[in-house]
Amino acid sequence: xxxxxxxxxxxxxxxxEAREKRVTTTLLAESLNISPAxxxxxxxxxxxxxxxxxxxxxxxxxxxxxxxxxxxxxxxxRLWEMFLVEVLHFSWDTIHQEAEEFExxxxxxxxxxxxxxxxxxxxxxxxxxxxxKNGTIKKMDFETLAEAKEGANVCVLTVKDESxxxxxxxxxxxxxxxxxxxxxxxxxxxxxxIVRIGSKETVVSxxxxxxxxxxx
Amino acid sequence: xxxxxxxxxxxxxxxxEAREKRVTTTLLAESLNISPAxxxxxxxxxxxxxxxxxxxxxxxxxxxxxxxxxxxxxxxxRLWEMFLVEVLHFSWDTIHQEAEEFExxxxxxxxxxxxxxxxxxxxxxxxxxxxxKNGTIKKMDFETLAEAKEGANVCVLTVKDESxxxxxxxxxxxxxxxxxxxxxxxxxxxxxxIVRIGSKETVVSxxxxxxxxxxx
DNA sequence: ATATTAATTTAGGCATGACTAAATAATAAT
DNA sequence: ATTATTATTTAGTCATGCCTAAATTAATAT
Numbered sequence: 067x068x069x070x071x072x073x074x075x076x077x078x079x080x081x082x083e084a085r086e087k088r089v090t091t092t093l094l095a096e097s098l099n100i101s102p103a104x105x106x107x108x109x110x111x112x113x114x115x116x117x118x119x120x121x122x123x124x125x126x127x128x129x130x131x132x133x134x135x136x137x138x139x140x141x142x143x144r145l146w147e148m149f150l151v152e153v154l155h156f157s158w159d160t161i162h163q164e165a166e167e168f169e170x171x172x173x174x175x176x177x178x179x180x181x182x183x184x185x186x187x188x189x190x191x192x193x194x195x196x197x198x199k200n201g202t203i204k205k206m207d208f209e210t211l212a213e214a215k216e217g218a219n220v221c222v223l224t225v226k227d228e229s230x231x232x233x234x235x236x237x238x239x240x241x242x243x244x245x246x247x248x249x250x251x252x253x254x255x256x257x258x259x260i261v262r263i264g265s266k267e268t269v270v271s272x273x274x275x276x277x278x279x280x281x282x
Numbered sequence: 283x284x285x286x287x288x289x290x291x292x293x294x295x296x297x298x299e300a301r302e303k304r305v306t307t308t309l310l311a312e313s314l315n316i317s318p319a320x321x322x323x324x325x326x327x328x329x330x331x332x333x334x335x336x337x338x339x340x341x342x343x344x345x346x347x348x349x350x351x352x353x354x355x356x357x358x359x360r361l362w363e364m365f366l367v368e369v370l371h372f373s374w375d376t377i378h379q380e381a382e383e384f385e386x387x388x389x390x391x392x393x394x395x396x397x398x399x400x401x402x403x404x405x406x407x408x409x410x411x412x413x414x415k416n417g418t419i420k421k422m423d424f425e426t427l428a429e430a431k432e433g434a435n436v437c438v439l440t441v442k443d444e445s446x447x448x449x450x451x452x453x454x455x456x457x458x459x460x461x462x463x464x465x466x467x468x469x470x471x472x473x474x475x476i477v478r479i480g481s482k483e484t485v486v487s488x489x490x491x492x493x494x495x496x497x498x
Numbered sequence: 499a500t501a502t503t504a505a506t507t508t509a510g511g512c513a514t515g516a517c518t519a520a521a522t523a524a525t526a527a528t
Numbered sequence: 529a530t531t532a533t534t535a536t537t538t539a540g541t542c543a544t545g546c547c548t549a550a551a552t553t554a555a556t557a558t
Binding site: 307 | 534
């Protein structure tokens with residue numbers, strides 16, 4: 067059984083792979099808040115054990131085996147986030163950190179019970195897809211709000227969940243899952259957008275816009 | 283913040299103190315499934331840090347500080363057991379092991395939410411008292427079923443929770459919390475008892491009887 | 499092409515928390 | 529009282545997973 071550290075490495079690598087071309091030692095180190103030197107050591111271990119492929123100075127990739135492990139943990143994380151919101155009435159901005167710990171100690175039995183009580187949900191409270199029992203996960207190929215064109219009317223499908231501040235801010239200007247956003251104007255100067263959400267008009271900064279994934 | 287190991291030492295010492303005159307190194311080692319030599323080392327640390335008083339060759343006791351920590355963990359453990367039964371529909375014989383892990387990672391916030399959802403329960407699913415937020419715990423001075431007199435009609439108040447088998451067996455002969463047991467006869471030979479629970483008559487072995495705490 | 503800078507890896511350490519084997523202390527038995 | 533037994537402690541190891549400092553490799557700029 068993989069240790070908590072191993073699980074965190076695999077999860078982070080898997081998630082970084084989705085949004086970066088190369089998952090370098092340094093990138094991974096930053097993501098894990100661990101020194102690059104330490105990462106090198108662990109990457110060697112995990113490669114030897116068949117969880118990763120590592121081309122020195124180039125980057126790492128999870129193998130099939132590594133991916134399976136990563137998805138198991140992500141499934142537990144997202145199910146637990148859902149449970150925190152639905153059953154324990156946590157708000158969406160406080161659950162990520164809670165789930166970071168529980169994902170590692172959640173038993174199979176527990177996973178099943180929670181999945182059952184929640185009625186087999188397919189997305190978590192931030193709209194991220196929950197990996198299924200069989201190891202599959204719905205592919206996400208949404209664009210970010212930052213990429214949406216002027217005049218478009220889009221739907222909020224996913225919001226990045228790492229930062230409570232971001233989520234609080236998003237809530238405060240009316241952004242939540244499945245809300246529609248009309249892009250009234252994009253400012254050339256810095257990429258800010260003037261948008262209409264419901265009946266209110268606000269400005270969305272480029273940084274916020276890059277954390278929000280939308281579809282049509 | 284105490285490590286998981288430290289929390290387990292403190293909890294076990296506290297619980298052993300309640301039912302043994304001296305908590306010796308060996309006893310503690312057995313309870314924790316750790317070698318006596320290792321226990322000696324940790325006991326030294328914890329004494330130095332003010333969690334324990336240790337008289338070499340005599341035994342250990344928690345200090346006030348140690349007791350406070352122990353009760354915090356026991357509160358989390360018992361609240362979580364209650365939650366597993368009430369909200370996730372686990373049966374009472376499967377929850378102890380689950381809770382052994384979660385007690386260490388449960389945040390204050392989580393503790394509060396669960397306490398709230400459960401309506402501030404005062405006992406766990408095995409009848410053990412849940413330590414309160416302020417660090418107090420209801421004193422348990424019940425007798426064991428084994429000590430009850432012939433002809434007595436007693437009420438099941440607590441059942442030891444460490445062994446799933448014990449709990450399953452107790453359930454199977456009709457023993458659960460708040461059930462009344464009439465002691466029809468005590469066998470001199472081995473201490474077995476012939477009892478009536480509801481309308482059924484059964485034999486309770488001395489070993490089982492010692493794991494069941496009753497009041498009148 | 500070479501020098502500078504940045505990324506990566508190697509080498510050596512450290513804390514935690516376990517282990518075994520050997521030594522010592524306490525207890526019980528003759 | 530001495531011996532045998534049992535409990536406890538000491539000493540020395542080990543695995544995990546992190547660290548820093550130094551060395552190496554790669555990438556970039558002149």
